[in-house]
Amino acid sequence: MKTVDIIQRAGRNLRRAKMRTFLTSVAIAIGGFAIMASLMVGEGARQYVDRIIKSNLDPNALMIAKDKRVTSAQVNGGGEDGLTEYNPNSMTRNGRDYETLTTKDIEVLRKRNDIKQVEPSYQVQPKYITFSQSKKKKYVGQVMMRDNTLQMEVAAGKSVASGDALANGEAIIPEIYAEKLGKSAQEMVGSKLNLVVTQQPQQASAATIQQVYATKGDAGVQELLKGKTLSKPFTIVAVAKKSPDQISSPSSVYINAHDAKNLSEFSTVGTSAHRKYFYVLATVKHGTPEEVRDRLNGSGYHAATAQDIQGVIFTFINILQGIVLGFGLLALVVSVFGIINTMYISVLERTQQIGLMKALGASRRDIGRLFRYEAAWVGFLGGAFGVLSAWGIGTLINPSISKSLGLGDNSLLIFQPGVGATVVLALVLVAIVAGWLPSRKAAKLDPVEALRTE
Amino acid sequence: MRVIRRYEYLVVKLLAVYKIYSKGKRCMIDIRHITKTYGKKKNVFTALKDINLQIKEGTSVAILGKSGSGKSTLMHAISGLDKPQQGEVLVGDKDILRLKPRATDKFRAREMGFIFQSFFVEGGETCYDNVSLALETAGVPRAGRKQRIIEALEAVDLGDKIKSRAKDLSGGQKQRLAVARAIVGRPKILFADEPTGNLDSTTSQVIEDLLFGYCKETEATLIIVTHDEDLAKRCQRIIYIKDGEVEKDSMSSRPVKSAKPSATKSPKKTTDKKTRSNTPARRAK
Ligand SMILES: Nc1ncnc2c1ncn2[C@@H]1O[C@H](COP(=O)(O)OP(=O)(O)OP(=O)(O)O)[C@@H](O)[C@H]1O
Ligand SMILES: [Mg+2]
Numbered sequence A: 001m002k003t004v005d006i007i008q009r010a011g012r013n014l015r016r017a018k019m020r021t022f023l024t025s026v027a028i029a030i031g032g033f034a035i036m037a038s039l040m041v042g043e044g045a046r047q048y049v050d051r052i053i054k055s056n057l058d059p060n061a062l063m064i065a066k067d068k069r070v071t072s073a074q075v076n077g078g079g080e081d082g083l084t085e086y087n088p089n090s091m092t093r094n095g096r097d098y099e100t101l102t103t104k105d106i107e108v109l110r111k112r113n114d115i116k117q118v119e120p121s122y123q124v125q126p127k128y129i130t131f132s133q134s135k136k137k138k139y140v141g142q143v144m145m146r147d148n149t150l151q152m153e154v155a156a157g158k159s160v161a162s163g164d165a166l167a168n169g170e171a172i173i174p175e176i177y178a179e180k181l182g183k184s185a186q187e188m189v190g191s192k193l194n195l196v197v198t199q200q201p202q203q204a205s206a207a208t209i210q211q212v213y214a215t216k217g218d219a220g221v222q223e224l225l226k227g228k229t230l231s232k233p234f235t236i237v238a239v240a241k242k243s244p245d246q247i248s249s250p251s252s253v254y255i256n257a258h259d260a261k262n263l264s265e266f267s268t269v270g271t272s273a274h275r276k277y278f279y280v281l282a283t284v285k286h287g288t289p290e291e292v293r294d295r296l297n298g299s300g301y302h303a304a305t306a307q308d309i310q311g312v313i314f315t316f317i318n319i320l321q322g323i324v325l326g327f328g329l330l331a332l333v334v335s336v337f338g339i340i341n342t343m344y345i346s347v348l349e350r351t352q353q354i355g356l357m358k359a360l361g362a363s364r365r366d367i368g369r370l371f372r373y374e375a376a377w378v379g380f381l382g383g384a385f386g387v388l389s390a391w392g393i394g395t396l397i398n399p400s401i402s403k404s405l406g407l408g409d410n411s412l413l414i415f416q417p418g419v420g421a422t423v424v425l426a427l428v429l430v431a432i433v434a435g436w437l438p439s440r441k442a443a444k445l446d447p448v449e450a451l452r453t454e
Numbered sequence B: 001m002r003v004i005r006r007y008e009y010l011v012v013k014l015l016a017v018y019k020i021y022s023k024g025k026r027c028m029i030d031i032r033h034i035t036k037t038y039g040k041k042k043n044v045f046t047a048l049k050d051i052n053l054q055i056k057e058g059t060s061v062a063i064l065g066k067s068g069s070g071k072s073t074l075m076h077a078i079s080g081l082d083k084p085q086q087g088e089v090l091v092g093d094k095d096i097l098r099l100k101p102r103a104t105d106k107f108r109a110r111e112m113g114f115i116f117q118s119f120f121v122e123g124g125e126t127c128y129d130n131v132s133l134a135l136e137t138a139g140v141p142r143a144g145r146k147q148r149i150i151e152a153l154e155a156v157d158l159g160d161k162i163k164s165r166a167k168d169l170s171g172g173q174k175q176r177l178a179v180a181r182a183i184v185g186r187p188k189i190l191f192a193d194e195p196t197g198n199l200d201s202t203t204s205q206v207i208e209d210l211l212f213g214y215c216k217e218t219e220a221t222l223i224i225v226t227h228d229e230d231l232a233k234r235c236q237r238i239i240y241i242k243d244g245e246v247e248k249d250s251m252s253s254r255p256v257k258s259a260k261p262s263a264t265k266s267p268k269k270t271t272d273k274k275t276r277s278n279t280p281a282r283r284a285k
Helices: A002-014 A018-056 A104-109 A175-181 A206-226 A257-268 A287-297 A306-349 A351-359 A364-403 A419-446 A447-452 B002-021 B071-078 B101-111 B127-137 B142-155 B171-183 B200-220 B228-235
Strands: A061-065 A090-093 A096-099 A115-120 A128-131 A133-141 A141-143 A155-156 A170-174 A190-198 A229-240 A254-255 A281-283 A302-305 B029-038 B045-055 B060-065 B084-092 B111-116 B188-191 B219-224 B237-242 B247-251
Touching: A002 A364, A018 A061, A018 A128, A018 A364, A018 A419, A061 A190, A061 A287, A104 A281, A141 A257, A170 A175, A175 A229, A190 A254, A190 A257, A229 A254, A229 A257, A254 A257, A257 B029, A257 B142, A281 B002, A287 A302, A287 A306, A287 B247, A302 A306, A306 A351, A306 A364, A306 A419, A351 A364, A364 A419, A364 B101, A419 B111, B002 B111, B002 B200, B029 B071, B045 B084, B045 B247, B060 B071, B060 B228, B071 B084, B071 B219, B101 B111, B101 B127, B111 B171, B127 B171, B142 B171, B171 B200, B188 B200, B200 B219, B219 B228
Parallel strands: A141 A254, A170 A229, B060 B219, B060 B237, B111 B188, B188 B219
Antiparallel strands: A061 A281, A061 A302, A090 A096, A115 A281, A128 A133, A128 A190, A155 A229, A170 A254, A190 A229, B029 B045, B029 B084, B237 B247
16 A cells, blocks of 8 residues: 555544544643753753853853862862861862862962963952941942953943953942842942951960050950951942843942952951962963863863853753653653553454455555554644644743743743754654554454454 | 346446456466364364365356355455465466465455455445545555546445445445445456345345446456355356355356255245345344
């Protein structure tokens, strides 16, 4: 028999058993829906991250650390290392010990001629922040060093393009700060803020204590041992806009490296974190970022290019996507058994039809193909239904997802027609595989036996 | 009788067309030492015992015998639907039992037509698609089908039921549909297993006329398996089967004399049409 004829017959057989066809294909549709949805989320997330990274990471930037875990983004993992050997050059964060870069490392790196703009990540942890626009209260907030390679969208104040550096004593605050203070972005520009950092009490020799006691009395000694506080004023020059494309969606005060260094050094004097850095940022001067990275890795550092960092984030997305995909595949496995079961029953019901077709000269192969094509139709219907509903639902809920996750104009669920078609095709193949066993049973049926049944 | 005339007219008209198409290939059937057994070891049952027959092309043959005598089994063996353990079936120059399965299937699709007692039409399909199946299995190109299907349906007077579902037809109409499906591929050999077994006398007459008419015009061989002696008598040759063996074989062209009471069947011989219509009820199923 000709393929077209068999396909048409298969289609008519299914149309006759509408309910059964529908129910069988629903199982496949659920699997198809979950798979398609996971692929759409994956693509959406990837495109989103891609855009963020493109607008936030200079492709020539390098992140250099002493500890491998820093560059492989395990900084935020749990402290399951247990007891580790003491290292004078290490720093503890989230219960984990990390080997850090020292000023000596910075010097070495600065001397290299394949990188420039070597800038350590100064950690500034202010005790509190005060604003001239809100005199009475103290606030807690984050402070970050501005990465001069990045452009920043501003709501008010001077524009901050890529390459623009902040002068000493200048700061950029995020829009949410202005909102919190109940002021407009315009009002904030030009006003002052104070970053207040504290220093741990310093060890003092008995002689010093005695001397201070002699001159300033008891209060003087207490003052000496209390630890110092530094309040550094900054002028707000700009207010950064909330932007979905901003990797560190601005929620911290930005200051320049010089100020960050001063504040960081002041607050870390006498602690294990003094002049130790998790990582430094640098820009490639000669060669490709990959070459420089490999050279740095060869000389005892762990460097990551912008692409590597992107890869780490993608790994994370892939894992998430895999979980959703797993559910889809599970649904698919269930639907496979659904198909096998329904088709087996269908073969038993239709022995007479099969026998007749054989009597009329249909070959075993024709009969087998008839049932396989019926399975394929079921797969196609279910697949198309699942994929199209994933598309439809995705299009419908995209705006609200983007709104609730603050993604701006980015869509989380991105439908690609090619991927959709591939999924449908794959489901057709799955259905054919599922229909293989029943179709074989049909093909093997003895026509004489089949015609005897009434 | 008027009804029958009308059918005869239709058949003649249609078969005039068929005659032009048919190429007159010789298809003599030579059955040699066919033995068919069922079961194993202790439970062996021999359904056919060393059957030898020669059937000339263009003859109409009735296979007559009691229920369970092996008529259907013989028919299945001749058509290659079943594989007897021993013997050969030569159709023309081909031993259809020794051909590859696909070749046997192809041969059956192209050269043979089948009609069964319980019609075996596909209820859910239209008359058109039911008839079309025979052409599809024979690999007839799509373009040539429509004309032939409509002609075949008109030949059995179902021209107005082309788009109707087969399940909506009456018994007689279903069997006419089966006849249309059997002849649409212009087979050289037409097999009919109790074709009138489920029909009343008038309808039986119509079906018989269609079958004999087709075979006469196309010079196709007609093999009818039946209980019905009146139907058997319309055939040129009657083969009596008993317990899987050929009991008697009438080679006379018009079996008037051989119409004496058959040993395999109830001795009460009758031409009464009403009794004929009761045959299905008498048969043990
Ligand atoms: N699959 C089988 N297994 C065992 N015995 C079988 C099988 N098929 C047929 N037989 C036996 O073979 C014998 C011949 O069967 P067959 O169907 O040819 O009879 P028949 O002459 O066509 O009878 P009827 O007129 O009732 O149709 C019967 O006795 C039957 O019981
Ligand atoms: Mg029988």
